[in-house]
Amino acid sequence: MTTATERALALPEAPAAGVPAAPxxxxxxxxxxxxxxxxxxxxxxxxxxxxVVPLLLTLVVSFWEYNEYEIIPAFTLQNYLDVFDGCxxxxxxxxxxxxxxxxxxxxxxxxxxxxxxxxxxxxFVAFHVRSAAMQxxxxxxxxxxxxxxxxxxxxxxxxxxxxNGLVNDALMSLGLIRRPLDGLLYSDFSVVLAFIHLDTVxxxxxxxxxxxxxxxxxxxxxxxxxxxxxxxxxNVIVPLSKPGIAIGSIFVLTxxxxxxxxxxxxxxxxxxxxxxxxxxxxxxxxxxxxxxxxVVLLGAVLLLIVAxxxxxxxRREL
Amino acid sequence: MTDxxxxxxxxxxxxxxxxxxxxxxxxxxxxxxxxxIAAEPVTxxxxxTAVNQSGDIARKVKEDLGITIEYIxxxxxxxxxRVVTQPNSFDIVDSEYFSLKKLLPSGNLxxxxxxxxxxxxxxxxxxxxxxxxxxxxxxxxTAPKKVFYLEGPTSTKFAASPTEWITLIPTTxxxxxxxxxPDLIKRPITSWKELLNPEFKGRASILNIPSIGIMDAxxxxxxxxxxxxxxxxxxTKAEIDRTMKVLIEAKRAGQFRAFWQDFNExxxxxxxxxxxIQSMWSPAVTKVxxxxxxxTYQPLKEGYxxxxxxxxxxxxxxxxxxxxxxxxxxxxxxxxxxxxxxxQGYYSAVLExxxxxxxxxxxxxxxxxxxxxxxxxxxxxTVMEKAGAVRDGGSFESRMGAVACWNSVMDENTYMVRKWxxxxxx
Numbered sequence: 001m002t003t004a005t006e007r008a009l010a011l012p013e014a015p016a017a018g019v020p021a022a023p024x025x026x027x028x029x030x031x032x033x034x035x036x037x038x039x040x041x042x043x044x045x046x047x048x049x050x051x052v053v054p055l056l057l058t059l060v061v062s063f064w065e066y067n068e069y070e071i072i073p074a075f076t077l078q079n080y081l082d083v084f085d086g087c088x089x090x091x092x093x094x095x096x097x098x099x100x101x102x103x104x105x106x107x108x109x110x111x112x113x114x115x116x117x118x119x120x121x122x123x124f125v126a127f128h129v130r131s132a133a134m135q136x137x138x139x140x141x142x143x144x145x146x147x148x149x150x151x152x153x154x155x156x157x158x159x160x161x162x163x164n165g166l167v168n169d170a171l172m173s174l175g176l177i178r179r180p181l182d183g184l185l186y187s188d189f190s191v192v193l194a195f196i197h198l199d200t201v202x203x204x205x206x207x208x209x210x211x212x213x214x215x216x217x218x219x220x221x222x223x224x225x226x227x228x229x230x231x232x233x234x235n236v237i238v239p240l241s242k243p244g245i246a247i248g249s250i251f252v253l254t255x256x257x258x259x260x261x262x263x264x265x266x267x268x269x270x271x272x273x274x275x276x277x278x279x280x281x282x283x284x285x286x287x288x289x290x291x292x293x294x295v296v297l298l299g300a301v302l303l304l305i306v307a308x309x310x311x312x313x314x315r316r317e318l
Numbered sequence: 319m320t321d322x323x324x325x326x327x328x329x330x331x332x333x334x335x336x337x338x339x340x341x342x343x344x345x346x347x348x349x350x351x352x353x354x355i356a357a358e359p360v361t362x363x364x365x366x367t368a369v370n371q372s373g374d375i376a377r378k379v380k381e382d383l384g385i386t387i388e389y390i391x392x393x394x395x396x397x398x399x400r401v402v403t404q405p406n407s408f409d410i411v412d413s414e415y416f417s418l419k420k421l422l423p424s425g426n427l428x429x430x431x432x433x434x435x436x437x438x439x440x441x442x443x444x445x446x447x448x449x450x451x452x453x454x455x456x457x458x459x460t461a462p463k464k465v466f467y468l469e470g471p472t473s474t475k476f477a478a479s480p481t482e483w484i485t486l487i488p489t490t491x492x493x494x495x496x497x498x499x500p501d502l503i504k505r506p507i508t509s510w511k512e513l514l515n516p517e518f519k520g521r522a523s524i525l526n527i528p529s530i531g532i533m534d535a536x537x538x539x540x541x542x543x544x545x546x547x548x549x550x551x552x553x554t555k556a557e558i559d560r561t562m563k564v565l566i567e568a569k570r571a572g573q574f575r576a577f578w579q580d581f582n583e584x585x586x587x588x589x590x591x592x593x594x595i596q597s598m599w600s601p602a603v604t605k606v607x608x609x610x611x612x613x614t615y616q617p618l619k620e621g622y623x624x625x626x627x628x629x630x631x632x633x634x635x636x637x638x639x640x641x642x643x644x645x646x647x648x649x650x651x652x653x654x655x656x657x658x659x660x661x662q663g664y665y666s667a668v669l670e671x672x673x674x675x676x677x678x679x680x681x682x683x684x685x686x687x688x689x690x691x692x693x694x695x696x697x698x699x700t701v702m703e704k705a706g707a708v709r710d711g712g713s714f715e716s717r718m719g720a721v722a723c724w725n726s727v728m729d730e731n732t733y734m735v736r737k738w739x740x741x742x743x744x
Contacts, residue, residue, distance in 0.1 A: 068420045068731065069402050082736060095740040102743070164591050182520055185592070186576045268576025269526040270569070272743030280528065283395035284735050285402065285420065 055298075062291035071287055079292035099272040100300060106188075106263070107256045107304075110195040114252050115245065117196065118203025122244075123237070126211035127219075142204050145197070154194050154265055161185040161193075186268030194266045199255055203248035210244030211237065246312040250305060257301050274300075360642040361386040365401075366412030366627070367394055370489050375655055383649055385642050393580075401426055405632050410643050412489055414627045416460035416529070416725045422474050422485065427630045429468035429483030434644045437651040437668045438484070445488050445626070445667070446480065450719040459533065459551020459726030462488070462626050472633070486628030487647050488667035490659050493622030493717045497588060497598030501612040510534075510620050511541035513595055514568045523587055523596035526577035528738035530725055532558070533623055534597045535565050537722065541620050551726030555733055562737045566744045577742075588613055600663045603710070604702060615710040621722030622711075628667075660684050662696070665714060687712030 062079055065072040087094035093101070125138045145153055160166045161184040168180040183189055214237065222232040238245075260275025269276075274297045281290035364371065368391040376387040390408060392400065398417045400407055405426035413421065421427055432438040443449040448463040457463065467477040468485055476485070498507050503518075513522055513534070524531050536550040539561055547557060568574065575593050578584040584602045587593045589611045598615065606613040629647050631640070649655070656672030659665070661680060666672045673681055679691035687709055694703040703709075711717040728734055 068727065069424045085736065095736075095743045098743045099739075158586070159590075162590050162592055182575075264579070268574075269579055270574060270577060270742070272739070276742070277739050280735060280739060283393075283399075284528070284731065285399060286732060286735065289732070 058291045058294055061288050062295050064288045066286060066288045069285065079288045080296075082289060083292050083296055095272075095277075096296070099274055099277060102272055103257060103274055106191060106195060107253050109192050110199065110256045111249060111252050113192065113196045114200045114203045115249065117200050118207055118248060119241070119245070121200075122204050122208040122211055122241075123233075126208055126214075127237075139208065142201055145201065150198060151261065151265075153197060154262055157190065157194060157197075157266065158185065161190055186266070186270060188267075188271070190266040191263055191271060194262050195256055195259075198262065199252045202251035202255065203245075206247040206251070207241055207244035210241040214240045242312050246308060249308060253304055253308075254301055257297070257304070359384055359386055360638055361388050362409045362639065362642055362646060363388045363390055363407070364410050364412065365390045365392070365408035366397060367391065370412055370627075370655075370659065372658070375658060378654055379646060379649060382654075383642075383645055385646055387646070401630075401632070406634055408632060409635055409639055410646065411630045411632065412627055413486060413630055414625060414725060415462045415465055415486060416625070416727050418465045418476075418485055419460065419727045421630070422465075422468075422476070425472070425474055426633055427485070428633045428635075429471045429473065429481075429485060430487055430629075430631055430644075430647070431471070432482045432484050434648075435484070435487060435651070436648050437671060438487075440668045440670060441488060441651075442665075442667060442669055444491065444718055450721075451715050453719060455719055456621060456624075456722040456724075458547070458549045458723035459623075461724045462486075462491075462628075486630045487651070488626055488628040489650065490664040490666065491624065491626030491718075492600055492664050493624045493711070493721050494597070494599060495618055495622050495711070496595055496616050497584075497603045497606070498614050498616045499588065499591065499594040499612060500614050502591065502594045507595070507616050508619050509541045510537040510618050513538050513597070514542075514564070514573055516571070516573070518573070518595050520572050520575055521592070521594045522573050523575055523578055523584075523593040525584070525597050526579050526742070528735050529727060529731070530623075531577075531597070532561055532565075532734060532738065533723060533725070535561050537620055537623065539564055541618075550723045552728050553730065553734070555730055558728075558730060558734050558737055562741050565741050569741065569744055604663060608700065608702065617711040617717070617720070621720045622717065623723050623725065624718070624721040625725040663709075665718065669714075683707075683709060685714045687714075687716060 061071065063075050063077070065074045065076050065078070083096050085094060085096075086092075087097055121142065125135055125142075129135050129138060158165075162168070163180045163182060163185070165185070167184060168177075171177045172180065218236055218240075219232055222236050227235065258275055260273045260279060263271050263273040264276055274293065278290045278293045278297070281287075281293065362385055364387050366389075368389075371389040371391050376389065379385050379387050390400075394414055394417070397411065397413050398420055401411055401413065401417075401421050402424045405424075411427070444455070445462045445466055448455055448457050448461055465476050465485055467479070467481045468483040469475045469477045469481065471483050473483070477483070496507070496510065496513060502521075512518070513524070524534050532553075533550055536547055536553070539545055540547065540550070544564070545557075545560060547553065553561065576583075576587060578587055578596070581599065581602055584596065584598055585605045587596065588598070588602070589606045589609050600615055603613050603615040629650070631643055635643060651668045651671065653668070653671035653675040656666030656668060657675035657680075660672050660676060661684065663684070669685070673685070676684075680694070682688040683690045683694055683703070690703050690705050690707050692705045693701045694707070696702045711720075
């Protein structure tokens with residue numbers, strides 16, 4: 001969207017800046033530019049009202065003081081000091097770093113798992129399935145989990161993984177284990193499992209989309225040139241699927257970064273997440289502290305995305 | 319109580335409202351009604367947790383007073399948030415007493431005029447004096463008697479001695495303790511310290527609501543004889559650190575299976591056998607039992623952690639709505655609602671009016687701790703307790719009389735919340 005707008009703005013400007021144009025032409029160019037602004041206005045207004053303003057408010061409030069029942073518009077850095085309380089001490093990891101580390105861990109594991117599964121599924125549907133009808137059917141099947149809500153998909157795991165759940169019962173009756181496995185539920189394992197279940201589709205869709213755009217003759221050319229299937233995959237398909245991988249990664253990473261419901265439910269509330277910290281503070285009316293945490297979280301997510309876009313120039317690839 | 323099963327929402331459906339309205343309109347046209355009802359019907363927006371927000375109560379109020387109750391069911395934290403930030407979004411609030419420390423300074427609530435509350439002098443001394451049957455009960459934390467009276471109608475200061483201005487008229491209260499699975503523990507449990515007993519490693523749970531969870535932990539610390547708090551409900555920073563250290567050690571040792579956040583989570587943990595001992599709320603124990611799973615609301619020698627909630631009025635309420643709110647509160651104390659709540663295992667504010675609305679054997683089971691003469695049924699008719707059963711913890715006197723502390727907001731609340739987050743991250 002931005003690129004389109006920029007292009008529309010940039011084009012009429014070019015002649016005006018270069019040779020002095022005829023007065024009529026300049027007027028036309030100006031009109032066109034105004035038109036472009038008008039066209040971009042509705043989206044701009046929506047963005048300003050529902051994105052920029054709340055964000056600025058959050059930023060402002062994060063510097064305010066508060067007590068039990070009101071927030072006081074006076075500048076303070078205390079909220080940020082509280083966020084990083086004990087972080088400089090060094091001996092033991094402070095709460096915030098520990099929380100981010102745990103969140104980051106889930107991000108990495110979740111990302112790697114969804115990427116592997118997502119890429120494989122997309123590859124299968126895009127290259128192995130020959131008929132377009134079958135591709136559509138299989139692709140739709142991938143979206144079936146979306147027919148129920150996030151929370152229900154998550155909670156459905158609990159009776160399965162519990163101490164007396166189906167999985168433990170099955171393993172015990174098969175004689176594979178003597179005592180039920182406790183680590184199946186309310187553990188890192190169950191959290192990652194839920195993330196994979198919930199988020200893999202966000203990987204499949206953009207990667208599949210990228211793959212469908214790959215010119216099949218490139219693959220034929222690679223085969224003709226003597227490439228093995230693995231070489232084709234690695235040297236042709238993966239590089240050309242990069243935009244899809246990048247978009248999918250951004251989806252998955254931001255989803256996991258901001259999540260607290262999945263970590264809460266599947267982790268038995270025993271695993272910290274940044275979102276949960278913010279929620280607890282909100283429920284105790286500590287809005288400025290929550291705002292400060294939100295700003296720090298925003299910064300962390302932005303850093304992650306900047307790092308990603310360093311790896312892949314999304315605009316060029318699209 | 320903080321989070322509660324929302325069983326009430328659907329009952330007050332649009333249809334019942336419409337039916338009520340239609341009936342009213344039709345009848346009014348023919349026979350004429352008493353002044354209150356003949357005028358435009360009053361609707362009260364009732365903000366609170368779902369504990370008392372029963373469809374049955376709303377229906378009965380409509381029948382008796384012609385007032386329509388519109389429930390706004392939210393969790394406890396959300397109640398406080400609404401009172402502070404959106405005082406115009408409700409006409410009557412059902413809030414916990416411990417929230418008052420946060421709510422009153424906002425100036426959004428007013429003292430209720432005791433002279434307009436018919437049964438004000440019959441409210442149980444648990445609230446007015448902190449006594450049960452003439453004996454003082456524990457008053458650590460935000461005991462209701464500390465925040466019951468205001469110095470004036472619009473004062474934001476709590477009065478030390480009784481005045482005419484009441485902050486909240488009590489709706490329900492109860493004494494909380496640990497729930498256990500006797501079939502899985504197979505030995506008597508008598509002390510709070512069992513919660514952190516390594517014997518139950520990986521099978522214990524506490525609730526993930528900082529201000530309440532830390533008090534349960536404090537009960538454990540005291541039970542182990544480690545430390546005696548001057549006031550568990552208002553710890554110093556050092557005391558918070560000490561308590562959290564105990565919790566963190568237990569967590570790192572794998573004592574807890576999970577923490578629970580709402581009513582249903584606590585029921586599921588217990589019913590599925592994930593946990594065998596955990597902090598719990600009385601109706602949650604009842605629900606586990608109604609699934610055919612043995613569960614005891616275990617009285618412990620160190621006593622109970624109590625909570626209480628009550629009706630407050632927003633400053634903005636005037637005219638007919640204000641009158642209607644007083645009518646409703648008076649009706650609530652007049653017995654029917656009290657009996658209804660007592661039958662669910664809560665306690666009501668005015669015991670004698672509630673007693674008049676309960677069958678003698680119901681009263682002796684719920685309030686006197688005697689064996690049930692016949693099956694005890696829930697308001698919807700399902701059997702809650704078989705004949706011969708005795709209520710866990712016994713009579714009103716032995717339960718409320720053994721209260722050790724009350725849910726509270728500490729002065730060091732901000733620090734406590736930060737430490738709690740540290741505990742969760744540990």
